[in-house]
Amino acid sequence: MFCLDDLEPLCQQCAAVSHAGHRVYLLTEAATDCKAELKTSLNGLKKKMISFEVVTQTCQHVSRHNQAEAKLTEEHIKKDFESLHQFLREEEAARLLALREEREEKKRGAEEEIDRMNQVIHSLEEKIQLVEEELDAGGDGVGFLEHYQDTMSSTCHREPQKVCRPLIDVAKHLGNLQYAEWEKMKHIAPYTPVTLDPRTAGQSLRVSPGLNSFHITPGLSHGQEQSLDLAVPIPANPERFHPYSRILAREGFESGLHCWDIAVGATKNWTIGVAAQSVSRKAEFEVCPEAGLWCISLREGEYRALTAPAQTLNSHQLSRVRVRLDWDEGTLDFMNADSETHLFTFRHRFTEKMYPFFESTALCGGFAVLAKRVNISVESDYVPVEDTAITEEDQVMKSESCTEGDINASSIKTNSKISECGRLTEDKKMLICSIREEKKTIPQRCTTKDQLIKTKPAGKEKTKDNKTAAKKQSSKPRLNVTYHVSLNRAHQQCE
Incomplete structure (x- = not known):
């Protein structure tokens, strides 16, 4: 006997007592059932193994694909960079050739100028030798005087011009060199707004x-x-x-x-x-x-x-x-x-x-x-300042911040100009005295820079009449303005 629940062999007595209600079969029957269950489990394992093999093959497939893609991508990267390198090599050769051509041109010009100067120097050496021979001859008679005019004319020669040969234009060859080459690259490196995946x-x-x-x-x-x-x-x-x-x-x-x-x-x-x-x-x-x-x-x-x-x-x-x-x-x-x-x-x-x-x-x-055209622009740090319109009422409100301290500061600045000048006319002295007398009666506030007005009446709100009066008086010239102009003119006369 064999108990399939407890998976242990039994005798008839144990099967009847301790394994009551269990699946108890003869040994041959139990062996047959166990083999069938084992085959079922075996088939499941085989299916799982096949699934794992498929996954493994897929991973190997992906790995081979990645290897092939990486190889091709590497070749394309090298090819693209080689085209850029070739472009830079050609540009470098062209730049160096232009520099050498300019150098040779400047060199030829300098050599031609040197040859011309050497010819002039050789001619002068011959003339110097002739004059020295004439002087060493020791003649002081008629023969010397007869040849004097010719000898003297041979010593007349124009002054040599100061030749300033043009220099190599270094800025033309090096100015923004890398930027210029980078800008040229946009013709060989097209830009597409979208790329395929x-x-x-x-x-x-x-x-x-x-x-x-x-x-x-x-x-x-x-x-x-x-x-x-x-x-x-x-x-x-x-x-x-x-x-x-x-x-x-x-x-x-x-x-x-x-x-x-x-x-x-x-x-x-x-x-x-x-x-x-x-x-x-x-x-x-x-x-x-x-x-x-x-x-x-x-x-x-x-x-x-x-x-x-x-x-x-x-x-x-x-x-x-x-x-x-x-x-x-x-x-x-x-x-x-x-x-x-x-x-x-x-x-x-x-x-x-x-x-x-x-x-x-x-x-x-x-x-x-299709590729898009690439435009390169340079940003400017300049920010245009917009004109701000100031109304007459704003000017009146701003002018109310003018205090007696402002007038005192103006007077101090004026006095310093007077001391520098050192002399004033009698009329200007009288004008200064009148200004000092006026300062004693100036109210604590003024409505505009150029106009004094009466002290505001007590109250929380301004009346329309006060505003109108302030605007009318703003057109009249203020005394201290005339004073400043006079002093400035006096200062110019002293200088």
């Missing part, structure tokens, strides 16, 4: 090394995908579209205004637009805003806006399409980039990151994201 490319899409275009590779059956290295299949990663020939851009937008142009060329069937980050990558669905896609398409020679239901667009044949996404305003515009005509506008309140979306089903067809 190969991780999302589905089926038979082949992405260019520059990640700005793709095409459908012929000879691949539906659902068969290959990487840039045709020997290594593309892994079915979660980001990849399957089974459709679709691809997203690497850049996602969740704010701001963005625009990019697409060259569709002669591709017969295509779809372009934007996709929400949460759009399904594996399931089959119809392209529409409800599925997280806002697109237009060309199918069977007809342009459509893929709304629900789709709307037919009246447009001539398109070769370049402009997509303009204003995430904040919730608009997506499509335009004919060649004629600048409007095609269609989606309006939606976007709530997640949006990615440029591309699809093509035409054999050998594809798209290219």
